[in-house]
Amino acid sequence: MRPTPHKARVAGALVAAALAAVFLPGTPASAEPAAGSAAPVAAACTPAQSVVNGGFESGTSPWTQSASTVITSGTGQSAHGGSSYAWLDGTGGTHTDTLSQSVTVPSGCATATLTFWLHIDTAETTSSTAYDKLTAKIGGTTLATYSNLDRNTGYVQKSFDVSSFAGQTVSVAFTGTEDSSLQTSFVLDDIALDTADGTTTPPADATRTPSAPAYTMSLSSNTAGTVWTGHESVTFTNAAATALSEVYLRLWDNYHGTCSAPPITVTNVTGGTAGALSVACTALRIDLPGPLAQGQSATIGFDLGITVPSGADRFGYDGSFSMIGNALPVLAVRDAAGWHLDPYTNNGESFYSLAADFKVTLDHPTSLLVPATGTSADTAGSSGRTVTTATAAKVRDFAWAAGPFSKVSGTSAAGTPVNVYSVSGISSSSAQSMLSTAESAVDAHAARFGAYPYGELDAVIDNNFWFGGMEYPGFVLDLVSTTALTHEIAHQWWYGIVGDDEYNSPWLDEAFTDYATDLAQGKTGTGCWSSVSWASSAETITDSMAYWDAHSSRYSTVVYGYGKCALHDLRRVLGDTAMANLLKSYATSHWYGVSTTAEFKAAAQAATTTDLTSFWTTHRIDG
8 A cells, every 4th residue: 555554463373282192092102913913904084074063154053152142143243254153252351251062083184184263352451461361172182372462353264283183082172261351352263174185185275266257347426426336247267176155255345334334235146145244344255056166157246336435535535536446346365275354454455356357337427537447438428427438457456536636648658648637736736746757657667577567557646645545456546745656656566466465465565565666766775774673573574464453553664664675685685687687577477466475485595596594584574
């Protein structure tokens, strides 16, 4: 997003204690067959998921709970998936809640893995004392203990190797305890115990899906451009070997309203059955008519309503000018971690999505200009109205604005059409300056990372934006600021073209974008570390937005500042030419794809004979 951001998450949960080896009763560890007898035959593995009703969507059975209110679909917390979850504690008084289920871990399997999704919120203010605790156990073994110190904004998946319990029937149990004051809520969902024989594909494979989405929208606005209604459909393909039984739509801008009066409404769903809203009403599950096998495609459609709230925000109206970012429902991503249903963050971005094609038709009053993602063409509509049709290929989202903007246009030296739209109060000289900045920035970034592929580039300028600037494919929001606009345009490559999981790896777009901004402005990062100060020994450049939402004052300093400084240091290790070649080849190899920290570290190591292990450790780049 912005060169002036703000939030964070606690640095990681407690690591599980190692499980001791367990042998079946009466069977010595080194037993040998008796003379003349045949060697015992190992039990064949039948891969299975042993926890029943792990998402709590089928009532309470076979769970045992300390109170009938532990498993719930009520308000106050949100499910990770579906509508139900288990809520332990949260009373603010001395209290203990328990949740357990007896499971049988199959014999003969190479792996057995217990996973669950955990969300912790607390009213405790301490940063050092664990007053309230959740203990996770299997059989008599404690896997981990969490506390109010492990608070997080959204769910985090926990995973434990429980292979040593093969062939046993044991209890999977959770116990939450609170002290006499200040609540801590431990919220669990999607508990699973998966086994595999080492040759079969696990239930959640690593392929990102649904892939190749193609969105078609037709929307019409009211007179002011603050209310849009119409229809959206999306066709997609399951790229994964594991079948798709459902998909999720992210209704991100419901963060800006309430679940009782959401600004984004989806009704009359076709091609699937709508479930309950979850994740504070920003996720909508759509159950497909039947499992979608690998390579098969499907289409869902629905009526869509968008009501823009008041405020100079990335989704909001400022006087006569509406900014409509993240308003179109887009498909969530499923990969090896499962469905990515992270919460909205107002401090940065949560918008992990795959490259898609969009065709969006916007019917609006002719008095309103409508800059948008993609290449736009206007045709006459009904009396006093214009129909703007915007098309965009291989973009991760679509955004637009509507208002009586002033517009100046130009073309960069390399041939990219650039339009600057200004709200009232922006001088013509400022608008012209921003046009020149945009033209030079798009060419500078293209020369370093690869040609700009999105046709025209639109920038909307409003000095009332509280957040500095915000990027969307082919469309940015910004203040009158040369540095900020150069930064937002660099995002066309770092997150727009080279995607990443913005919630869990924000440094992959923000640090790389700030580094690109420095290069475009001729800055070398001299003195980067002159006032470095880490908040704790656990804080890292690669922490997720859950951490930064809990440590908002650290987000800009670490992710933007220390992140780009680390890249400047890497350039000094590799050399200017090798670093330039690394980033251009890395962008090319991830063009329209998704970058991970591990992949970038591997690419950097391949670019030098210097062992970078200590570099990553020193610079706190984990993953």
